[in-house]
Amino acid sequence: MRTVGLIVEYNPLHNGHYYHYQQSKKVTEADAAICVMSGHFLQRGEPAVVNKWARAEMALHMGVDVVLELPVAYSAQPAEWFAYGAVSALDATGVVDSLCFGSESGDIGWLNQAAELLHQEPEPFRALLQSELKAGAPYPAAYSRAVARLIPGADAEELAKPNNTLGLHYLIALHRLGSSIVPQTIGRTKAGYHQTDITDRQIASATAIRKLLFEERSLSGIRPYVPPGTLAILEREWAAGRAPIDWERYAQPLLLQLLHHTPEQLAGFHEVTEGLEHRLRRALTELPTWSNGGPTVESLLSLLKTKRYTRTKLQRTLTRILLNHSKQELSSEVLRRGVPYLRVLGFSGKGRELLKRMKKTARVPVLTKVTEGEHPLLDLELRATSVYALGYEAPGPRDLFRDYYEPPVQL
Amino acid sequence: MRTVGLIVEYNPLHNGHYYHYQQSKKVTEADAAICVMSGHFLQRGEPAVVNKWARAEMALHMGVDVVLELPVAYSAQPAEWFAYGAVSALDATGVVDSLCFGSESGDIGWLNQAAELLHQEPEPFRALLQSELKAGAPYPAAYSRAVARLIPGADAEELAKPNNTLGLHYLIALHRLGSSIVPQTIGRTKAGYHQTDITDRQIASATAIRKLLFEERSLSGIRPYVPPGTLAILEREWAAGRAPIDWERYAQPLLLQLLHHTPEQLAGFHEVTEGLEHRLRRALTELPTWSNGGPTVESLLSLLKTKRYTRTKLQRTLTRILLNHSKQELSSEVLRRGVPYLRVLGFSGKGRELLKRMKKTARVPVLTKVTEGEHPLLDLELRATSVYALGYEAPGPRDLFRDYYEPPVQL
Numbered sequence: 167m168r169t170v171g172l173i174v175e176y177n178p179l180h181n182g183h184y185y186h187y188q189q190s191k192k193v194t195e196a197d198a199a200i201c202v203m204s205g206h207f208l209q210r211g212e213p214a215v216v217n218k219w220a221r222a223e224m225a226l227h228m229g230v231d232v233v234l235e236l237p238v239a240y241s242a243q244p245a246e247w248f249a250y251g252a253v254s255a256l257d258a259t260g261v262v263d264s265l266c267f268g269s270e271s272g273d274i275g276w277l278n279q280a281a282e283l284l285h286q287e288p289e290p291f292r293a294l295l296q297s298e299l300k301a302g303a304p305y306p307a308a309y310s311r312a313v314a315r316l317i318p319g320a321d322a323e324e325l326a327k328p329n330n331t332l333g334l335h336y337l338i339a340l341h342r343l344g345s346s347i348v349p350q351t352i353g354r355t356k357a358g359y360h361q362t363d364i365t366d367r368q369i370a371s372a373t374a375i376r377k378l379l380f381e382e383r384s385l386s387g388i389r390p391y392v393p394p395g396t397l398a399i400l401e402r403e404w405a406a407g408r409a410p411i412d413w414e415r416y417a418q419p420l421l422l423q424l425l426h427h428t429p430e431q432l433a434g435f436h437e438v439t440e441g442l443e444h445r446l447r448r449a450l451t452e453l454p455t456w457s458n459g460g461p462t463v464e465s466l467l468s469l470l471k472t473k474r475y476t477r478t479k480l481q482r483t484l485t486r487i488l489l490n491h492s493k494q495e496l497s498s499e500v501l502r503r504g505v506p507y508l509r510v511l512g513f514s515g516k517g518r519e520l521l522k523r524m525k526k527t528a529r530v531p532v533l534t535k536v537t538e539g540e541h542p543l544l545d546l547e548l549r550a551t552s553v554y555a556l557g558y559e560a561p562g563p564r565d566l567f568r569d570y571y572e573p574p575v576q577l
Numbered sequence: 578m579r580t581v582g583l584i585v586e587y588n589p590l591h592n593g594h595y596y597h598y599q600q601s602k603k604v605t606e607a608d609a610a611i612c613v614m615s616g617h618f619l620q621r622g623e624p625a626v627v628n629k630w631a632r633a634e635m636a637l638h639m640g641v642d643v644v645l646e647l648p649v650a651y652s653a654q655p656a657e658w659f660a661y662g663a664v665s666a667l668d669a670t671g672v673v674d675s676l677c678f679g680s681e682s683g684d685i686g687w688l689n690q691a692a693e694l695l696h697q698e699p700e701p702f703r704a705l706l707q708s709e710l711k712a713g714a715p716y717p718a719a720y721s722r723a724v725a726r727l728i729p730g731a732d733a734e735e736l737a738k739p740n741n742t743l744g745l746h747y748l749i750a751l752h753r754l755g756s757s758i759v760p761q762t763i764g765r766t767k768a769g770y771h772q773t774d775i776t777d778r779q780i781a782s783a784t785a786i787r788k789l790l791f792e793e794r795s796l797s798g799i800r801p802y803v804p805p806g807t808l809a810i811l812e813r814e815w816a817a818g819r820a821p822i823d824w825e826r827y828a829q830p831l832l833l834q835l836l837h838h839t840p841e842q843l844a845g846f847h848e849v850t851e852g853l854e855h856r857l858r859r860a861l862t863e864l865p866t867w868s869n870g871g872p873t874v875e876s877l878l879s880l881l882k883t884k885r886y887t888r889t890k891l892q893r894t895l896t897r898i899l900l901n902h903s904k905q906e907l908s909s910e911v912l913r914r915g916v917p918y919l920r921v922l923g924f925s926g927k928g929r930e931l932l933k934r935m936k937k938t939a940r941v942p943v944l945t946k947v948t949e950g951e952h953p954l955l956d957l958e959l960r961a962t963s964v965y966a967l968g969y970e971a972p973g974p975r976d977l978f979r980d981y982y983e984p985p986v987q988l
């Protein structure tokens with residue numbers, strides 16, 4: 167059984183993802199697909215629009231065979247750690263043959279060339295990166311500029327595109343892990359979409375879809391852009407008060423966390439670096455007044471925004487503060503070990519066969535049920551689920567501690 | 578200028594308070610009245626229905642001359658520490674001649690007798706108290722039973738009435754502090770009310786008034802029971818999204834605090850004693866489901882309730898968890914020192930004269946403006962105000978940090 171690995175967030179799963187899934191199986195000639203999916207807090211530092219079980223269900227409806235959870239330690243991270251965690255998970259299964267990711271480039275060649283050069287972070291690269299950072303560039307821009315200056319023909323602007331950046335880091339992670347997984351990429355171009363039944367008019371980005379959800383406060387607007395499975399699941403979750411979730415649902419708990427910690431204590435949270443703790447405290451005193459909309463998370467982000475800090479960096483920082491994740495808990499030393507377990511969120515009939523094989527091949531424990539105290543990173547996950555559920559309209563104990571109760575979704 | 582001291586919460590100020598105020602000035606032949614008022618979190622472990630500046634304003638409208646704030650370290654405490662803090666404040670002013678409190682008894686005689694005997698906690702009393710506690714009685718009941726067993730003629734049931742209990746502890750505090758303030762009491766009887774213009778039909782307890790506010794979600798129902806000043810102020814605060822406040826406004830932050838701390842860490846909070854930390858964690862897993870109303874603070878309190886723990890004890894415990902107040906910050910050693918400052922919330926024209934005198938007579942600093950870092954107990958106050966403001970509909974920075982901005986209310 168040839169198996170392709172996908173790294174996803176499905177926030178929510180839409181027609182573009184469906185296209186990517188189909189193409190991935192086709193170009194890799196795979197019989198089965200395993201995806202590693204972010205749980206409740208995503209790469210851009212945002213809470214998922216709907217919980218991870220609902221999103222796993224969407225993936226299974228589409229045809230994915232096994233959905234593994236990317237631990238929150240890796241999911242709400244810059245591209246490097248996000249990619250490293252996700253690739254380490256696919257690699258640890260022992261059954262994934264290929265990795266197929268979408269990219270703006272669509273060309274694996276130059277990305278792989280760059281990855282080969284970069285995966286050991288050679289001294290000249292580090293020097294270039296430092297000089298770009300010192301010049302005041304935010305990290306992602308500094309990174310791509312340093313790459314472009316090092317590699318003839320590499321284009322900083324091209325590299326800085328989000329899916330190229332992620333792709334590069336998937337490739338770097340494969341190198342670092344000495345993985346045998348074969349990488350491929352599919353261009354995320356309009357032309358690409360035309361290769362299937364799905365037309366342009368059926369494609370909208372997840373960002374555009376979320377915008378429709380939150381601005382229209384109804385599901386009807388997204389109908390053209392998502393598979394029927396997604397729509398039905400979102401309808402059910404919405405009716406139950408569990409969706410759509412955005413940052414504003416956590417304004418009160420986030421402010422509590424900010425108020426309960428001195429700047430020195432704030433500096434102990436992951437991602438709070440370079441004096442950001444003082445900026446955070448100051449921002450609290452500058453929040454908009456009642457007549458200007460009050461202290462939304464959006465207004466806090468605006469106050470924190472500078473050239474140096476991207477919005478996603480700031481969102482990830484607020485995520486760590488909300489979740490109470492310390493620098494110590496998420497140190498490089500901890501993260502470098504890769505995922506310490508494979509948490510199964512859902513599987514299909516074929517997925518059951520894959521999981522059976524994984525019992526023998528996997529290099530870390532495969533978990534279909536979880537308890538407290540098994541692993542520090544899993545404990546972070548359980549707490550993240552509890553905090554996420556605080557955003558529901560009326561979270562019950564099964565919501566707060568759903569990680570303990572919920573068996574993998576099966577289709 | 579003869580000055581009477583009053584210990585109050587005014588949550589909100591109603592006709593019964595007005596009666597008490599008038600009678601207090603009359604029986605003590607006072608020219609002026611100073612009150613010590615709980616700030617944002619009250620003796621029964623509840624957030625005030627409206628913020629402390631609004632309640633100070635109500636007091637000034639009624640005729641009180643100076644409103645001092647009882648620090649949160651003392652305000653959300655059992656009767657002993659609440660009374661001790663409040664009496665230490667009145668005593669520290671150096672200008673208060675008498676203290677006049679309402680009681681069910683209306684007779685200072687036996688209360689004072691009991692206080693004289695109890696203020697040094699003689700060994701026989703402590704032994705009786707311990708044996709009652711060991712038999713499983715909640716603290717307030719155990720206390721009054723021990724007193725009744727010690728003092729011939731004292732009636733445990735009579736003593737256990739809330740205002741008698743508070744009164745006894747005011748008297749004990751006067752003894753402990755060696756204060757020269759002369760105590761008097763006014764009976765809280767229906768007959769008493771008839772002595773003024775205010776008739777029965779104009780009297781409702783603060784509890785009944787709050788019930789009207791929250792059940793009817795309108796102010797019209799309370800009109801007969803409150804002075805016009807109270808009504809106007811409540812109307813203004815309500816319109817601004819700052820009232821009416823109850824525990825449910827803090828459900829999400831409270832749950833966050835409970836989820837972010839291990840039982841061992843919970844045990845570090847003030848009032849979390851005797852394994853209550855485990856009970857708290859267990860209660861989280863037993864909260865009502867969505868169809869049963871979801872995880873309200875009310876449902877949490879019901880789950881925590883036992884014979885041993887009174888509702889007020891549990892509410893005070895949740896208050897300390899919400900506010901992040903540790904056992905260390907509120908140790909007996911700290912509290913025994915009495916209030917370390919007198920924070921002025923408001924004053925009248927006559928109050929200004931009193932404050933001038935207090936500049937010379939007060940035994941602790943008199944503060945009309947505050948900054949961070951002046952005193953650990955004041956820092957708790959500033960944080961309590963921030964957390965309280967999280968319950969507003971849209972708290973701005975002036976709400977979160979109002980302690981820094983707001984000068985005393987002046988009429």
